Amino acid sequence: MSLVLDHLVKRYGDVLAVDDVSLEIAHGEFFTLLGPSGCGKTSTLRLIAGFERLDGGAITLDGDDIARRPPHKRPVNTVFQSYALFPHMSVAENVAFGLKYKRVSKSEVARRVGEAMELVQLGHLAERRPGQLSGGQQQRVALARALVLEPPVLLLDEPLGALDARLRIDLQVELKRIQETLEITFVYVTHDQDEALTMSDRVAVMKGGKVEQCDEPRVLYEEPCTAFVANFLGSSNLIPATVSEGALRVGEFTLRADVDGRTGDALAMIRPERVRLEPHGTGGENRVPGMVEAVVYLGFHQDVRVRLASGALVRCDVPNDGEAVEHSSGDPVCVHLPANCLRVLEP
């Protein structure tokens, strides 16, 4: 039971929007396509839904080739970024829309529409028009409209993109709850890293039409394969370095790290929150001296920027938990880059 994308290719004129994408998505998985604007997320989704014609590759669902079917004959449904609710129909009519094309009795339609609306907590708004709903409510109608058809796979294109931050967080929790309750496969598109990390079972990070890395959130965060992935998921320090004789060199300092057989120029990647700030002169492995260049107060943490002798700038997140030492510009400090948190990437 799975959705398989096999070497998908999609071109718009000269633009290669989807470039040889292969993915296997398991039944009941919450699968996310993550990437910057224009990387081909929407195009991939539209290929699955059938709104665009494939230029190459195959799409199978549980073994059936669905790539040749028109959209209305594919057993997948979509929640659009703009919701695409029918403005001339009530909420209930919107939700009931697709059931007309299933052989479902009238009473069954009413029951399922009712259930779907309860699921998204919209029962009381059944008679409203979409124009009379808030963004979050509209989002839920779009969801109910797709869910009521009980599709094995639900495609969601930045369904929370148009909502404000607070509402988005609430709905993330709700979407996740629904997905887990119904055990539907979600193929979810977003360019918001936090969203991807919070909700997904697996994430495919895309760039320029290709999949850069596809794995669980924790793996992506902790063990990014490329500087792009490292940078796209959370902030990271990418310190220019060189690898020689199995050791990592930053300026005149040698650091211990898993260099993975690499040699020559490299980037030493470390998350700001993994960097430790220690008093100037502290000894030990992987310690590099530097000078505080700026301290930015960010509410629940501080962003301390340290300039190393090599010229590299290292950001260091110091939690604001009422205990940490306060630093100020010009202070000499020692930066500790724990070996287990250092990764060596292609420059």
Added chain:
Amino acid sequence: MSLVLDHLVKRYGDVLAVDDVSLEIAHGEFFTLLGPSGCGKTSTLRLIAGFERLDGGAITLDGDDIARRPPHKRPVNTVFQSYALFPHMSVAENVAFGLKYKRVSKSEVARRVGEAMELVQLGHLAERRPGQLSGGQQQRVALARALVLEPPVLLLDEPLGALDARLRIDLQVELKRIQETLEITFVYVTHDQDEALTMSDRVAVMKGGKVEQCDEPRVLYEEPCTAFVANFLGSSNLIPATVSEGALRVGEFTLRADVDGRTGDALAMIRPERVRLEPHGTGGENRVPGMVEAVVYLGFHQDVRVRLASGALVRCDVPNDGEAVEHSSGDPVCVHLPANCLRVLEP
């Protein structure tokens, strides 16, 4: 040398958009108006710029009453949210626009336009039309167009609102740099708390046309006066409580806190990152037992939600620094709410 807003009032028909706002903004200060949509930020700015007529109050700049002057005679300039670039003029012409109204020689115009464009790193785009620029570039043109006039006060209405997250952060740094270099007074409007905290010398938090609190970012964050301010600036736990006999009671537990002479119903406010998670059964003051309800992985920290016996839900940010204990749903834990981090607010 300062901009003084003295009991400003602005009405649109029945709507009281600006309701008795008094502020004193020092020369060279980076001053931010922060608040939710519709709270009157733009209206206040427009009163200063002269696009709207005052319904009450006075505006003085270095002692001069400027409230009666038409916009083109006020020594303040504006960077509009939508940039409001002239689409029919090139970047250079846009930047030169205002200099026509200063008695400035042709060569001087060229020099200053060139300088302003260098300042915002746009020298190479001088001949483009605004329509051919990216959002961030447009923003910088708008900035250069205002800066070239060397106004003592620059008004900025959500200048980064239309940009995507990454670009926004870059430009925040740049704006701050420019402001510090030129020592211009910035009156900056935003509804983004991070932005306000990162950049400002002082922030006025507005709500419903009134200023709720006006102070430095750190003070606003650490010592919010109202639940609104607490909630608007960063996330916060607001735990329903009562104050009796100088002590704070949450459910059956008594906590030590500075109750500030308050009695009756109250809200106990604490930032999630100040809450400590301790093993179940840990003793000591201000410790409350509870049960982990959810753990959300957020990259560089985890959001652990703990249900207290009183029914209140407490969010607790646990840094992901590779050392903290891992928690999972259902674990019984002890929540430590340090007295110095607890604030008691009006419910």
Added chain:
Amino acid sequence: ENTTTPVATAEGTGGKGIMGDETAGGPVDAAGIPLARRDYPVTLPRIGDAVKAGAPEKGGELQVYNYADYLNPEVIQAFGKQEGVSVRVTTFQTLDEAFTKLSTGRFQFDVIFTAPDHLPRLVGRRLIQPLNLDLVPNLAKEVWPEVQSPFYDVGPRYTVPYTLYTTGIGWRNDQIGDLDPNELGWESFWQAQALRGRVAVLDDAREGLGLALMRRGITNLNTEDEGLLERASEDLIELNDVARVKVAINGYETLPAGRMTMNQVWSGDMLNAVISYLPEGTTGDVLSYWYQRAGGPVFNDCMCVGVDAAKPVMAHRFMNYLLQPDVALKNFVEYVGYQPPITKIDADALFEQQVLPENLRNCVVTREDYANGNAFLALTADGRRRWDQAWGAFRNG
């Protein structure tokens, strides 16, 4: 490609009428029909058969094509009531316009009003049909003998006369100032600087150019001389500057209303003006009329039946009705002001009885006038073109 200059293919003069009529031999018009002249009567070729006598087609609409304000609405109503049809009148502004429209072949009129110079064209293009005179008994019974079988349509085969007119000048005594058309005749137009913008010539190629020809003393109103016509055209163009002349056929309304001061008009228009268009507080004696007694146009209009008439019998009855003396009188004195050639109507008497205003007595066409009068008659193809070009040069400004 070919660059033929625009000329009609038929040569102007000589040759045999293509319709093969026995009167052929003289000059023919564009359709090959001989050109009728007072001294050269023409029998028009018969195209198709006349309608059989029979029951008139009741109900529906009888379609009539006519000038505006050239039929008394009460007469129309009375006929309609009597015959059980409703009469619908479509109006045209000029006879040329009417011919153009008709020649598209899409206008299915029962009764068409026209003038004799257009007859050969209408026959040549097969736009009208031969009459059954049995259905128009009043023609023999009531009409002046000299127009019962006129020279332009011997028989007659296609037409029944409708009204008589002369072409002259109508003016407002109270506005004309020093100008005296009675003395100056046609020349008045060229002396009308003082009346700029309040002077009009008829919107009719023949009449308009005819005016300019007569001003120069030419009496052959059917001349085809290129030089004469060009000069006439130039004379008219000159009027634009002299008098800012208008081109209109509504003098019967604008003169009594005082909006115009001096128009080239048809005699009937002046009576029409007095009968129907005098505003309150204005009396008929503010109007005067002059026409050129010798050599000026004195002629008649006529009626035909359209070739595609849906109600040919009813069309005959309509024409017959209009020739009924009481009806003709009512049409004449209560509305159109154009005198019908009906023996029983003594126009002069009407002035004596003060049915019509005395000062316009010269609007009457006597039988002597008619006999001696001049007329615009059909031209050869070349001639027609010269007239049209001369008129166009003026008309197009």
Added chain:
Amino acid sequence: MSRPRWLPVITWVYVAWSLLPVLIAIRFAFNDGRSRTSGQGFSLRWFWTDPTLSVRNDPTLAAALEHSLVLAGLAMLLAVPLGTALAIGLQRWRGRGSGVSNVLMLLPLVTPELVFAVGLFLLFTSAFGFIGLGTTAQVIGHVTFSISWVVLIVRGRLVMIGNDVEEAAADLGAPPWQVLKRVLLPLLGPAIAASLLTVFALSIDDFVVAQYMASGADTTTVPMRIYSSARAAPTPALNALATIMLVLSLAALALAWLVFRRRPESLSGLMR
């Protein structure tokens, strides 16, 4: 910011100038006398009582009114469906021929009426002689120059609606014709209403095409009647005729307004 004083003055003077003559003409329709230039009492003579000249009793006047409305109605009935379908089709049609079609669709908008009328006139009196002049020709003429307006209005709305809802409908299982019926046409409602109004206005406004395509009394429209009477001897019955025409079209507008009041954007088609 302050505003120049003279602008509102010019505006209101213009509005008065553009509409006052019509209001005065309406006033003269109620004249007791024959004048169309000054008020003479007050009566319904020209509407009703005059036995031969009133709109009621002069068959040509009432017929012109009826014919104008019939023409407008037929033009609406034909041009709106044709134009709507054309708009939808053009919106979808990418590729060969679409560029040419887009230009052809716009051409009637920029062709002077006279040129277009002469063309149709010559066509119907020659190659298309089987159609000939008359009501059919007039309807064809009106439909032809109306289609482009309908396309413009409907396309504008289509662009506003976007592809999303159609795709959503297909995604939910609706076959193409169901998408058209259940989603597209209902959403085009306001644009279709605006198109109906626009075609109506264009048709009753037209003089040249109606005149060139006319074939007699049956095919005389109100503007034609006004033109020919104005050049002969008009009576206030003409004012009365125009007044009735105006009242009828305002009534149509009001009706449309009532029906589509909730969607004021439907009238925006007129504001192009």
Added chain:
Amino acid sequence: MRRAWAILAVPGMAWLAAFFLVAFYAVVAVGLGNITDVYDPVPHWNPLDWNIGYLLQALEDVLPGGRTWPVFVRTLAYVVVAVVLSLAIGYPVAYYVSRYATGRSKAALLILLVAPFWISYLMRMFAWTNLLAEGGYAADVLNTLSLDSLFSAVGLLDGEDWLGGQHIAVIMGLVYGYVPYLILPLYASLDRIDQRLIEAARDLGASSAGAFRRVVLPLSRAGTLGGIVLIALPMFGDYYTPDLMSGSPRTAMLGNTINNYVQGGPDKALGAAMTLLLSAFLLVFMLYYLRELRRESAA
């Protein structure tokens, strides 16, 4: 799916092809055809048979020294003056309504501005002539204001009779008739200008006049040109306005000439040839407007 729906365009395209393109081709066929001896046009549908005789004659007529040259010049002059006057009236009106009028008065003004669309052109023109006729209210007002003497003094009016073949009357008629069609596109283009651009200009030191000149005027340029073309094109084909406002050959326009040839008189071939020439002359404007229209609908 998308391709199938393109079929919906077929009936409409076929209609336009048959009744618009072919109709225009009929003008070509007749203008490059011949006439019979009874003045019937003989269209030459086959381009190989084309006879450019009539076209040459029409061309000769409209060139300097030709018969129609004065009409052509006059038409051009009328249209230019009428368009300028229309702009002088229409621009301030559109500007006021789009930028300053608010709330109810804006709604009312918009309704009043569209109202003329619901009154047929001929009726408006007829109403206007009635008022300009001697003894009409407008004539009285104009005369009372001594505008007649003013116009006479500068040579625009000759005598006091407004409807007596006066150039000024025809021009006033054209302006009266066409301004509404100009105001709406102007309004639309002015209304689109973002208020904040004007504020930005003021903020940068421009006075309200300066902001108008440097921002509003350039930004409304396309809309203005579009509006001008929209009224100028039909003016070139107008014959009814001069007929109603004057009726004198002295004020005849090109439309009258064509109308006289095609409807009134005998020479349809020459009329068609003149129509072709007119179309060729206007083609530039037509193409310009089409481009604007497409640009606008693409935006």
